[in-house]
Amino acid sequence: MSAAPDTAEQHILVSREGAVQTIRFNRPNKKNAITRAMYAALAGALADGEADDAVRCHVILGQPGAFTSGNDLADFLAFATTGEMGTEVLDLLRLLPKLEKPVVSGVDGLAIGIGTTLHLHCDVTFATPRSVFKTPFVDLALVAEAGSSMLVPAIMGHQRAFALLAMCEDFSGQDAADAGLIWKVVAEDKLESAVMEAAKALAAKPPKALALTKRLMKGDTKALEARIAEEAELFAAQLKSDEARQAFIAFMARKK
Numbered sequence: 473m474s475a476a477p478d479t480a481e482q483h484i485l486v487s488r489e490g491a492v493q494t495i496r497f498n499r500p501n502k503k504n505a506i507t508r509a510m511y512a513a514l515a516g517a518l519a520d521g522e523a524d525d526a527v528r529c530h531v532i533l534g535q536p537g538a539f540t541s542g543n544d545l546a547d548f549l550a551f552a553t554t555g556e557m558g559t560e561v562l563d564l565l566r567l568l569p570k571l572e573k574p575v576v577s578g579v580d581g582l583a584i585g586i587g588t589t590l591h592l593h594c595d596v597t598f599a600t601p602r603s604v605f606k607t608p609f610v611d612l613a614l615v616a617e618a619g620s621s622m623l624v625p626a627i628m629g630h631q632r633a634f635a636l637l638a639m640c641e642d643f644s645g646q647d648a649a650d651a652g653l654i655w656k657v658v659a660e661d662k663l664e665s666a667v668m669e670a671a672k673a674l675a676a677k678p679p680k681a682l683a684l685t686k687r688l689m690k691g692d693t694k695a696l697e698a699r700i701a702e703e704a705e706l707f708a709a710q711l712k713s714d715e716a717r718q719a720f721i722a723f724m725a726r727k728k
């Protein structure tokens with residue numbers, strides 16, 4: 473992978489093809505770890521797409537080998553140390569259940585933390601066989617986020633959800649499809665064409681009927697929004713715990 477640029481605009485690329493808006497994580501030298509500025513850019517692009525009649529479908533992609541390695545652990549450590557968190561993550565998490573337009577995502581490789589839970593708020597996700605969905609929250613002394621403590625058991629049942637959220641097991645692309653977390657597994661060289669084909673097909677459908685159908689399927693999101701808030705409170709408290717600080721320091725120091 474080539475050296476990555478250093479600003480949020482370059483770490484989150486936004487492009488438009490017809491009525492499809494694509495948001496791409498682009499911080500390959502950090503495996504697309506997501507900083508606060510990147511959360512803000514991602515939420516901003518999604519909100520812009522929702523507000524723009526010319527956009528009929530969102531697409532979210534990463535890089536070959538890394539969708540994202542999740543929240544930037546240096547940001548977590550900074551919060552654990554200074555208590556300075558910002559609202560960027562929570563702003564995105566609050567927005568996700570409110571998206572009315574369809575969201576298509578494509579995963580190749582690492583899909584860690586929010587790299588897994590983000591797809592709970594997508595409508596169609598493709599992943600390659602070598603993808604690794606993993607939520608190491610408990611191993612980092614944190615708790616499930618993005619509504620995953622409610623959505624994951626509902627999708628795959630308690631035991632598989634426990635393996636993902638509490639045992640922090642890896643789920644391959646096929647495991648994720650078998651568990652109902654994603655729609656389809658596709659070969660690496662077909663990933664982006666499959667994503668774009670689905671997105672363009674959705675963008676060509678009658679937008680109001682599609683949005684109403686999505687809303688009916690999602691139902692009342694109040695309980696989900698309340699769960700996201702409850703998780704966020706516990707997450708923030710755990711971030712400040714000694715056990716979490718030790719986990720972040722261990723990650724930072726692992727190569728030294």
Ligand code: COA
Nearest residue numbers: 501502503505541542543544545546582584585586608609
């Ligand atoms: N936050 C900050 N930096 C991260 C990161 C993260 N979540 N994930 C990877 N990076 C950085 C590494 O520090 C490294 O930077 P460096 O080259 O400056 O040292 C670079 O990205 C490459 O990562 P590396 O660990 O060398 O690659 P790998 O292929 O050996 O391992 C992972 C990849 C994703 C398995 C490993 O980096 C990892 O476990 N990351 C943390 C994942 C995580 O816990 N995320 C939070 C979820 S809530």
